[in-house]
Each structure stands twice: as C-alpha cells, then as structure tokens.
Amino acid sequence: MALGQNHEIHERRKGRNYVVLGLLIAFAVLIFAVTMVKMGNGHMMEGFDHTFRASALPVTEATE
Amino acid sequence: MTDTSWTSDVAQTPEPGVRDYYELLKPRVMSLVILTAAVGLFVAPVPVHPIIAFATILCIAVGAGASGALNMWWDADIDAEMGRTKNRPIPAGKVTGQDALALGLSLSVLSVAMLAVFGNLFSAGLLAFTIFFYAVIYSMWLKRATPQNIVIGGAAGAFPPMIGWAVATGGVSIESVLMFALIFMWTPPHFWALAIFRNEDYERVGVPMLPVVKGDRVTRNNILVYTVLLAPVALALAFTQIGGPIYFAVAVLFNARFLWGAWAIWRRDEATSTADKHKTELRVFLQSIGYLFAHFLALALEGALRMAGWQMDAWPIWF
Structure with missing residues (x-):
C-alpha cells in the first residue's frame, strides 16, 4: 500500500515543521532582544578602532 | 528498497506529534520549576531586566524539561509496567527511546549554553549540575538503589530558585x-x-x-x-x-x-x-x-x- 499525498503522517510532519519554524523564529527574536538589552544596559562595549577613548588616557591629578 | 518495505517501515516507526515531544518534557514539573526559579530571580536584591529575566527563566525551564526527557528515556522499561506512567510517550509507542535521548541531550546543551550567554557562568554551571543530578544521580543511580531515593533526588527539584537567584546575583x-x-x-x-x-x-x-x-x-x-x-x-x-x-x-x-x-x-x-x-x-x-x-x-x-x-x-x- 503506497502512501498518498494527504496521508495522516504527512499532515503530522507538516504540523511539526511549522512548530519548529515558529520556535526558530522565536529563538532568533529572543537572541535579538537580549542583545539589544545587554548593549543598552551599558555593558563595556567601547570601540577600539579609530575611536577616541577618554577612559584610555592616563589619569592626571587635578590642579588648583 | 521496494515501495512495500518502505511503507511497512513507516507503519512501524512512530510518527510523533508536537504534543508527544512536549509530554516528554514533563510540563507539570516544568510549571513548578518556572514558578520557583522566577521567584528566586525576582526576590534577589539585584534587579534584572524583564527580557533577561524571561530569557533566563526559559533556559531553566528548558533545562528542567531536558532532564525530564532523559529521565523518561532511562525509565522507559519501568514506566511501561506502572499504571501512572504507562501512557507516557515512550511506553505508549509514540516516541522512540532514541528520539527522547536525542531531545534530552540537545536541549540540555542548548539550555546551559544559552543561560551562560543570557545570565552568567555560575548560574549555567548550577543548571548543568541540576540536569546531571536528576538524570544521572537520581534516575540512573539512586532511584533503583536506595529507599532514600526521593530524599536525595529531591535536591534536583530544589535547585531552580537557587539558579534564579544566581542569575541575578552571580552567587549563593x-x-x-x-x-x-x-x-x-x-x-x-x-x-x-x-x-x-x-x-x-x-x-x-x-x-x-x-x-x-x-x-x-x-x-x-x-x-x-x-x-x-x-x-x-x-x-x-x-x-x-x-x-x-x-x-x-x-x-x-x-x-x-x-x-x-x-x-x-x-x-x-x-x-x-x-x-x-x-x-x-x-x-x-x-x-x-x-x-x-x-x-x-x-x-x-x-x-x-x-x-x-x-x-x-x-x-x-x-x-
């Protein structure tokens, strides 16, 4: 007995594949959202190339 | 391979639906894990951004689900004999043991790795230890070895609030x-x-x-x-x-x-x-x-x- 195009097994696989697609999209969105939060939260992400960084200058004593 | 042999193979191999995989993750246990981990994170003295909190609690829940799948893979032989567990996906013939093992291992690695990224290394280490404790120490070793199995195995269920706290504070x-x-x-x-x-x-x-x-x-x-x-x-x-x-x-x-x-x-x-x-x-x-x-x-x-x-x-x- 050959399996037809609309066999129940195909329907199940189709449903499962849609759920996997949804999970992958949700995972990508989650990674994006967490990245945005971490960058926005002031984690140390100073550019090291072609950027003037005040924090890299030697500490100077304040003079009166 | 003839068409007939292919169709008979298909007929013998279970074709699990999404719900069967979901059942492997022990959703009722997961709900308790989510509550206790969320409270552990929420009451910690260091505030956590809601998106980070959501992402890390998700990791902890997935880790708990992964250890549930590993437990079902290991205990499939006795689950089939007990009234309370004989309808679980593996003994019911809906999912193969190999599939459950693959799902459990991959979700374990994924949840621990993502918790390290979203939270911190300490909380990820605690989650990895919890999965190991439940799957190996409890399921594979103590459950069939000692009448104190529940006492020691209960530690696995006690870790989630500690992991939630560790996400916020980085410690104990x-x-x-x-x-x-x-x-x-x-x-x-x-x-x-x-x-x-x-x-x-x-x-x-x-x-x-x-x-x-x-x-x-x-x-x-x-x-x-x-x-x-x-x-x-x-x-x-x-x-x-x-x-x-x-x-x-x-x-x-x-x-x-x-x-x-x-x-x-x-x-x-x-x-x-x-x-x-x-x-x-x-x-x-x-x-x-x-x-x-x-x-x-x-x-x-x-x-x-x-x-x-x-x-x-x-x-x-x-x-």
Missing part, C-alpha cells in the same frame, strides 16, 4: 540556600503521602520506595519527621532579607496545616487507611502542593511590596 547566599532547603525538605513528605498508597506499582517493578522496603509504619514516621524539620526552615525564611510579615503569616498557617496533616497520617495505620481509601493521605498530598505554591507566592508578594517601597522597617532580619 543564605536566602537562596533556605529556598533550596524549603523544597528539599518538602519533597519527601509530599511524595511519600502519595507513595504510601500507590506502592504496588513500585513493588512490581522493583523500585525500592520507602513504603515498599521499610513498610507502612516507617513511612508514616518519616512523613511526620520531615514535616517537623521542614517547619523551621520555612519560618526561617521570614527573617531574611526576602521575608516579611506576610510571608511569616502564610508560613505559620500552611506549616500548621501541613503538620496537622502529617500528624493525622502518623496516627493512622495501613488498615484504617485502606478502609477509607487513603482519604487523609490523598488530602495531605494535595495540600502539600498548595503549601509550596503559597510559600513562593508569598515571597514574590513580599518582593513586590519591597519594590513599591512598602516594607516594615521594624521587621527583624536574623539571617
């Missing part, structure tokens, strides 16, 4: 240890209240549950002892930085009720219990679920009040 403190101890001490009387009248299944498959190995009387004694030991742990949390008067009131009420129930179980014997179809034991088992939810919800409420600036300055903090 007296508050997270007490939240761990609360679940750890609660698990044996909660589980034995059920196991005491459902022990025929365990007996048949050779799992040395306390009622099977030591008998009804010893189990009743143990339920009372653990409930007595649980009460001071639950009350101690009231006098930490995450406790307060509302939590204290809830703890007094629910511990008194749990102690009363354990006392009632202790006063009965097997004959009395069988005569009324284990009415008291079942009642205490159901109450014990409410017990844990009430304690963690009270902690969450205390946390919310602290955030709103409503806290009692005179409340003593001893720990």
Whole structure:
C-alpha cells in the first residue's frame, strides 16, 4: 500500500515543521532582544578602532 | 528498497506529534520549576531586566524539561509496567527511546549554553549540575538503589530558585540556600503521602520506595519527621532579607496545616487507611502542593511590596 499525498503522517510532519519554524523564529527574536538589552544596559562595549577613548588616557591629578 | 518495505517501515516507526515531544518534557514539573526559579530571580536584591529575566527563566525551564526527557528515556522499561506512567510517550509507542535521548541531550546543551550567554557562568554551571543530578544521580543511580531515593533526588527539584537567584546575583547566599532547603525538605513528605498508597506499582517493578522496603509504619514516621524539620526552615525564611510579615503569616498557617496533616497520617495505620481509601493521605498530598505554591507566592508578594517601597522597617532580619 503506497502512501498518498494527504496521508495522516504527512499532515503530522507538516504540523511539526511549522512548530519548529515558529520556535526558530522565536529563538532568533529572543537572541535579538537580549542583545539589544545587554548593549543598552551599558555593558563595556567601547570601540577600539579609530575611536577616541577618554577612559584610555592616563589619569592626571587635578590642579588648583 | 521496494515501495512495500518502505511503507511497512513507516507503519512501524512512530510518527510523533508536537504534543508527544512536549509530554516528554514533563510540563507539570516544568510549571513548578518556572514558578520557583522566577521567584528566586525576582526576590534577589539585584534587579534584572524583564527580557533577561524571561530569557533566563526559559533556559531553566528548558533545562528542567531536558532532564525530564532523559529521565523518561532511562525509565522507559519501568514506566511501561506502572499504571501512572504507562501512557507516557515512550511506553505508549509514540516516541522512540532514541528520539527522547536525542531531545534530552540537545536541549540540555542548548539550555546551559544559552543561560551562560543570557545570565552568567555560575548560574549555567548550577543548571548543568541540576540536569546531571536528576538524570544521572537520581534516575540512573539512586532511584533503583536506595529507599532514600526521593530524599536525595529531591535536591534536583530544589535547585531552580537557587539558579534564579544566581542569575541575578552571580552567587549563593543564605536566602537562596533556605529556598533550596524549603523544597528539599518538602519533597519527601509530599511524595511519600502519595507513595504510601500507590506502592504496588513500585513493588512490581522493583523500585525500592520507602513504603515498599521499610513498610507502612516507617513511612508514616518519616512523613511526620520531615514535616517537623521542614517547619523551621520555612519560618526561617521570614527573617531574611526576602521575608516579611506576610510571608511569616502564610508560613505559620500552611506549616500548621501541613503538620496537622502529617500528624493525622502518623496516627493512622495501613488498615484504617485502606478502609477509607487513603482519604487523609490523598488530602495531605494535595495540600502539600498548595503549601509550596503559597510559600513562593508569598515571597514574590513580599518582593513586590519591597519594590513599591512598602516594607516594615521594624521587621527583624536574623539571617
């Protein structure tokens, strides 16, 4: 007995594949959202190339 | 390969649906893990961004689900013999053991790796240890080796609030240890209240549950002892930085009720219990679920009040 195009097994696989697609999209969105939060939260992400960084200058004593 | 052999292969191989995979993750256990981990994270003194909190709790829940799948893979032989578990996806023939193992291992690695990225290395290490503890120490080793299996295995279920706390603070403190101890001490009387009248299944498959190995009387004694030991742990949390008067009131009420129930179980014997179809034991088992939810919800409420600036300055903090 050959399996037809609309066999129940195909329907199940189709449903499962849609759920996997949804999970992958949700995972990508989650990674994006967490990245945005971490960058926005002031984690140390100073550019090291072609950027003037005040924090890299030697500490100077304040003079009166 | 002929068309006929291919179709017969298909007919013999289970074609699991999404729901079957979901069942492998033990969703009811996951709901408790989500609650306790979320409370552990929420009550910690270091605020966590809601998106980070959501992502890390998701990792902890997926890690718990992964260990559930590994447990089902390992215990498939005995699950098939027990009334309570014979309809699980593997014994019911919906998912193969190989699939469950693959799902469990891949979700374990994914959840730990993502928790390290979203949270911190310490919390990820704790999650990895929890999965190892439940899948290997409890499922593969202790469950079939000692009548104290539930006592030691209960530690796996006690880690989630500690992981939530570690996500926020990056470490361990007296508050997270007490939240761990609360679940750890609660698990044996909660589980034995059920196991005491459902022990025929365990007996048949050779799992040395306390009622099977030591008998009804010893189990009743143990339920009372653990409930007595649980009460001071639950009350101690009231006098930490995450406790307060509302939590204290809830703890007094629910511990008194749990102690009363354990006392009632202790006063009965097997004959009395069988005569009324284990009415008291079942009642205490159901109450014990409410017990844990009430304690963690009270902690969450205390946390919310602290955030709103409503806290009692005179409340003593001893720990």
